[in-house]
Amino acid sequence: MSTENYVCIACPIGCPLELVHEGDQIVDVSGNKCVRGAKYARQEFTDPRRTFSTTVPIEGSNWARLPVKLAAPVPKDRILEAAQAVHQLRVQAPIRMGEVLARDLLGLDGVNVVATRSLGRA
Amino acid sequence: MFGRMNRRYDTVVVGGGPAGMGAALGALDAGAGKVLVLERDGEAGGILNQCIHAGFGLQYFREELTGPEYAERFLAQVIDRDIDVMPSSYVTGLAVDSEGTKQVRVLNERAGLASIEAASVVLAMGCRERTRGSIRIPGTRPAGVLTAGLAQKLVNQKGYLPGKRVAILGSGDIGLIMARRLTLEGAEVVGVFELMPYSNGLNRNVVQCLDDYDIPMHLSTTVVEIHGRDRLEAITVAPVDAHLQPQLDKARKVPCDTLLLSIGLIPDNELARQIGIQLDPVTGGPVVSSTLETSLPGVFACGNVLHVHDVVDYVTAESLRAGGFAGEWSREIRRPKDSIQLVPGNNVRYCVPHTLSPDREHTVFMRVKQRVEPARLRVGGLMEKTLRFVIPAEMISLKIQPEMLDRFHGDRLTIDIDPA
Numbered sequence: 001m002s003t004e005n006y007v008c009i010a011c012p013i014g015c016p017l018e019l020v021h022e023g024d025q026i027v028d029v030s031g032n033k034c035v036r037g038a039k040y041a042r043q044e045f046t047d048p049r050r051t052f053s054t055t056v057p058i059e060g061s062n063w064a065r066l067p068v069k070l071a072a073p074v075p076k077d078r079i080l081e082a083a084q085a086v087h088q089l090r091v092q093a094p095i096r097m098g099e100v101l102a103r104d105l106l107g108l109d110g111v112n113v114v115a116t117r118s119l120g121r122a
Numbered sequence: 123m124f125g126r127m128n129r130r131y132d133t134v135v136v137g138g139g140p141a142g143m144g145a146a147l148g149a150l151d152a153g154a155g156k157v158l159v160l161e162r163d164g165e166a167g168g169i170l171n172q173c174i175h176a177g178f179g180l181q182y183f184r185e186e187l188t189g190p191e192y193a194e195r196f197l198a199q200v201i202d203r204d205i206d207v208m209p210s211s212y213v214t215g216l217a218v219d220s221e222g223t224k225q226v227r228v229l230n231e232r233a234g235l236a237s238i239e240a241a242s243v244v245l246a247m248g249c250r251e252r253t254r255g256s257i258r259i260p261g262t263r264p265a266g267v268l269t270a271g272l273a274q275k276l277v278n279q280k281g282y283l284p285g286k287r288v289a290i291l292g293s294g295d296i297g298l299i300m301a302r303r304l305t306l307e308g309a310e311v312v313g314v315f316e317l318m319p320y321s322n323g324l325n326r327n328v329v330q331c332l333d334d335y336d337i338p339m340h341l342s343t344t345v346v347e348i349h350g351r352d353r354l355e356a357i358t359v360a361p362v363d364a365h366l367q368p369q370l371d372k373a374r375k376v377p378c379d380t381l382l383l384s385i386g387l388i389p390d391n392e393l394a395r396q397i398g399i400q401l402d403p404v405t406g407g408p409v410v411s412s413t414l415e416t417s418l419p420g421v422f423a424c425g426n427v428l429h430v431h432d433v434v435d436y437v438t439a440e441s442l443r444a445g446g447f448a449g450e451w452s453r454e455i456r457r458p459k460d461s462i463q464l465v466p467g468n469n470v471r472y473c474v475p476h477t478l479s480p481d482r483e484h485t486v487f488m489r490v491k492q493r494v495e496p497a498r499l500r501v502g503g504l505m506e507k508t509l510r511f512v513i514p515a516e517m518i519s520l521k522i523q524p525e526m527l528d529r530f531h532g533d534r535l536t537i538d539i540d541p542a
Contacts, residue, residue: 006329007325007326007328007329008326009326009329009330010326011180011326012177012180012324012326012433014324014325014326014329050330050334051176052175052302052306053174053175053176053188054174054303054306054307055174055277055278055281057281062164062165063279063280064279064280064281065278065279065280065281067174067188067190067278069174069176069188076334079306079334080305080306083306083307097190097191097194116174116188116190116191117171117190117191117193117194118194
């Protein structure tokens with residue numbers, strides 16, 4: 001049996017997590033104060049994923065950039081590739097907060113690019 | 123635009139960030155009729171508009187939002203409830219006449235200099251970043267040395283990348299978040315340098331902003347020289363000893379074209395100072411009573427102008443309360459004077475508010491001087507609480523019930539946080 005140590009990123013508390021496994025089989029998770037921690041450790045062991053925020057160029061607004069987020073996490077080793085794909089998008093004002101700008105980024109189910117603020121016309 | 127606006131309000135709020143919007147809503151909830159928010163920038167929302175990362179609202183909205191989403195939700199309420207917001211407006215002064223009415227002097231790009239009357243005023247100007255001048259880094263003065271928050275605004279709102287090879291001094295959360303942000307934008311972040319032997323940011327930000335991208339953090343290390351004539355070319359870094367003094371014999375040069383400073387925030391209190399409001403030298407913010415009222419009657423303060431908070435949810439909670447008391451004041455409701463002085467004791471750097479009254483529940487915010495794990499928090503002889511750990515970077519929030527203060531007959535209450 002071996003152990004993996006993680007710091008939970010589900011909330012600002014940052015619980016130190018310990019995951020015990022036998023090969024691919026998870027035996028135990030400890031150190032978490034809530035269920036999200038256990039879920040995070042299992043996910044991190046089997047298929048680590050992250051979401052991120054970035055911006056896309058917007059035309060016709062007072063600001064040069066529209067902030068966006070991913071609606072679902074991408075595999076950790078594809079973050080930079082996903083960021084580059086988001087940066088290819090071009091949008092035009094007006095935009096409403098919550099508007100979906102692209103669906104299933106990199107062919108990943110549910111990884112939509114969502115506007116995180118409204119920007120009217122300049 | 124200005125011509126159509128009222129010149130007389132029940133409550134005027136200075137600053138349209140999360141604190142100002144919370145205070146305006148709090149004032150309205152408490153029965154203020156007309157409320158005005160004066161904002162220096164071109165739009166309300168404050169610094170949240172440039173904080174595009176997630177992590178806001180976990181306490182207040184019970185979900186994780188990005189900064190702009192948090193701001194827009196509040197702004198929607200502000201607009202729905204007919205609170206006037208005047209952007210591009212800079213408050214230059216505040217005077218109180220013999221009846222106690224406030225005259226707020228405001229400079230607006232279209233209306234020029236104007237005076238607005240208010241029964242009560244809430245100060246919600248937020249904070250600003252410490253700069254190179256605050257820590258006096260030796261060396262030349264090239265372009266490319268800027269605060270992390272300024273870099274955040276350039277990247278996230280204006281679409282400029284400030285550099286290609288970036289070093290970061292200070293491990294506060296803004297610095298960590300900018301390390302990830304610049305990496306996603308294609309810059310190389312060569313390292314984060316932190317004077318203290320521990321990170322000042324949240325552990326989860328060390329993991330998801332540095333570790334995920336193999337960005338090294340150098341603890342007990344600082345920048346001792348800046349090189350470059352027109353543009354930054356390199357920095358010299360050195361480890362520090364136990365007294366935080368750089369060991370120059372172990373210094374090394376790190377080539378980079380950009381240095382971000384994430385070295386702390388200070389309440390932006392020029393207005394408060396100018397009008398003679400009493401300030402606390404430790405927090406840098408006004409001394410306030412349990413109604414968050416400053417030394418100038420009818421002038422209240424909340425958010426980062428009062429003391430620097432770590433999460434916006436706390437700012438919102440405090441601002442709703444401050445706005446509530448300001449709204450009451452505008453209706454001529456006067457609370458009894460506070461009778462208990464709150465005193466920071468062992469290992470307590472500060473507590474806010476500075477005084478308490480036994481007539482209602484209080485929320486006291488405080489910070490410790492040193493890390494203790496586990497810790498015992500004691501409020502006079504009245505209550506005791508064990509905390510898993512306390513660190514200077516994390517604010518402690520404590521509720522004090524009126525029943526507890528009922529039993530207290532002294533006029534000074536000391537808070538101590540000792541090892542448990």
